Amino acid sequence: MTYAPRKLLDAREYIIAKYGVPANAVGIVGGPDHQGGYHCGADRTVNNDYSVVESDRDRKGLTDAAAALDIGTFSKKVGSRTINLRKFSVWLVKQCRAGTADTKDIREVIYTENGSTVKRWDRLGIRSGGDDSHLWHTHISYFRDSEKRDKTALFKRYLEGDVSAKDVWNGYFIDKIDQDSGSSPRMRPESYLAWNHEYAKQQLAQGREILANQTAMMAAIKGAKPEEIQTAVRTELDRAAETDRTERATERTELVSPIADAILRLDDSLDRSKVEEAIRKGLEQTS
Incomplete structure (x- = not known):
């Protein structure tokens, strides 16, 4: 039956x-x-x-x-x-x-x-x-x-209630650290991260160029071989790149809590852990 x-x-x-x-x-x-x-x-x-x-x-x-x-x-x-x-x-x-x-x-x-x-x-x-x-x-x-x-x-x-990364991006703005740069002092998280990442890449590129020139000059002064100069430059560039990746990861982590606070002020019925997880995923997607 x-x-x-x-x-x-x-x-x-x-x-x-x-x-x-x-x-x-x-x-x-x-x-x-x-x-x-x-x-x-x-x-x-x-x-x-x-x-x-x-x-x-x-x-x-x-x-x-x-x-x-x-x-x-x-x-x-x-x-x-x-x-x-x-x-x-x-x-x-x-x-x-x-x-x-x-x-x-x-x-x-x-x-x-x-x-x-x-x-x-x-x-x-x-x-x-x-x-x-x-x-x-x-x-x-x-x-x-x-x-x-x-x-x-x-x-x-x-x-x-699900909280998606899209919901987060559509409902929150971040104040730029350098508010005089660009057309607006406030940006949505996705745009902010893209802008900040581009800014960081420019700074890193400039630093790499300076570092490479300095390393080459010092090596030349010391009479080093060309391959030794290249190895030293590559090592320093790799170190700088890893430092940049670490800094970007730290920056993303520090953004989670303030964004979550702002969203929960708008809707305190949401589950904070789910909100934070959605923010982390969104930040990872835009990095």
Whole structure:
């Protein structure tokens, strides 16, 4: 007899409690007359059931467990943002397309992003569309071999809020150290780092040129051989380059905390560790 597996029940309970979705609007097992599809277990599948035959993961994982979750409409204020079914559904599909670890077990999502057109994201690229009932609920199918794996982490992640590097760059400015250089005394982090890196390269290039000339002159005075001069110059240039890399890494590290402070002043509902991690990734990408 088709049953609701524990991991889907856990996800259902979390959605009801944290998203504020009515219990009767979060479903796992299809109704008594429902036959075939991921809301049914092995005892209620039909001939050539797409929820079994289109994937080895479904064929090999088939039991009497249902493998789908329906989520009804909701709207809730979380910190400074408002979450609702459409926003969540669009976010979920983006995560699936990006292949995040907590979406690997999702086969398909049937949803609407505008309230008038039903869409379907299918990991297998086989199916599209859906009936109009998905204008007021979102359907999520899971590969049947994932029955005993967690289904709740994804919903927790959405509720807690992701902070991307793009969000950081779009919401914060840095005061330039040398405010008289360039057209503006304040810049977004990405532009600031690019400007600062270019400035540092210019300074390093000048220093290298001076160092090379001085080294060559000293070597010549001492009667050194040309190859000895070249070796000495290369050594000094390598040392200068390593010093520059170390200084840039230190500079990026020192930027994390003040940027995080500014973002959290704008939205204190965000998780600081996630904000800082996003900033670090952004800084690494722009270095």
